Amino acid sequence: MRVWLGISRFGVALTALVAVTANLGAAEVIGSADTIANRVTGEIASQRRVLIERDAVHRDEVVQTDRAASARIVFRDTSDLRLGANARIKLSSSVYGGQQGATLELSRGALRFFSGSGPVGSYQVRTPVATIGLRGTGIGIVITATRTYVTLLNGAAEVCTRGGRCALLSQRCSYVSVDRASVTEPQPVQAGVPSFGSRCSGPACGEDVCGVSASPSPSPMGYDPAGGTGGASGGVGGAGGKR
Numbered sequence: 001m002r003v004w005l006g007i008s009r010f011g012v013a014l015t016a017l018v019a020v021t022a023n024l025g026a027a028e029v030i031g032s033a034d035t036i037a038n039r040v041t042g043e044i045a046s047q048r049r050v051l052i053e054r055d056a057v058h059r060d061e062v063v064q065t066d067r068a069a070s071a072r073i074v075f076r077d078t079s080d081l082r083l084g085a086n087a088r089i090k091l092s093s094s095v096y097g098g099q100q101g102a103t104l105e106l107s108r109g110a111l112r113f114f115s116g117s118g119p120v121g122s123y124q125v126r127t128p129v130a131t132i133g134l135r136g137t138g139i140g141i142v143i144t145a146t147r148t149y150v151t152l153l154n155g156a157a158e159v160c161t162r163g164g165r166c167a168l169l170s171q172r173c174s175y176v177s178v179d180r181a182s183v184t185e186p187q188p189v190q191a192g193v194p195s196f197g198s199r200c201s202g203p204a205c206g207e208d209v210c211g212v213s214a215s216p217s218p219s220p221m222g223y224d225p226a227g228g229t230g231g232a233s234g235g236v237g238g239a240g241g242k243r
Helices: 002-026
Strands: 029-037 040-044 047-050 056-058 062-065 070-075 080-083 088-093 102-108 110-114 123-126 130-143 148-161 166-169 174-178
Touching: 029 040, 040 056, 062 070, 102 110, 102 130, 110 123, 110 148, 166 174
Parallel strands: 102 123
Antiparallel strands: 029 056, 029 070, 040 047, 040 062, 062 088, 070 080, 080 110, 088 102, 110 130, 123 130, 130 148, 148 166, 148 174
């Protein structure tokens, strides 16, 4: 009886593994997991797996981080995504192949994102209350119970409510907050403002470049996602290596 139960359980596990492999094989690969700290999962076509470093990630995959977990994902177009603890994001649309309409859907948690080599204006992040259009941009986003906080790291970003009220971020280390009805005017980052740096710890997070001592300044297009000022080129600036 015990032997039969063991064989049965093995058969169920093998069937599930085959199903996950088949679903992944049919999905478009858009990047890979560069750095993983603690438990991070990916789910596609109702099949979930634990992500490890160098695993491929796929179009329409949902990536989730557990408590005390973090992740860095680098996409084919060199876009750089970092997730803090308790984050959930869907890698939607024609993401990260340079096509118009690349979209991230963050439903909880915090992220830091630097757009890659796609056309300026081709990247968008959506949260439960906001839509953020990116223009050669690095941003940090934190979702709380009722608001979304958006901090500009480079480039420019238009932050809008779902009802169409918008604010333009153009100064590095400035932020806005959004709820279902309104968006604030841009302000300098200050103590107490929810930030990616305060919601992420571990090797996947990178440097907190807009701490409370940072002053808003004209946003450099060559900003390095590792946390420094890069050269004249825009975008993520060599996102393929670990930082």
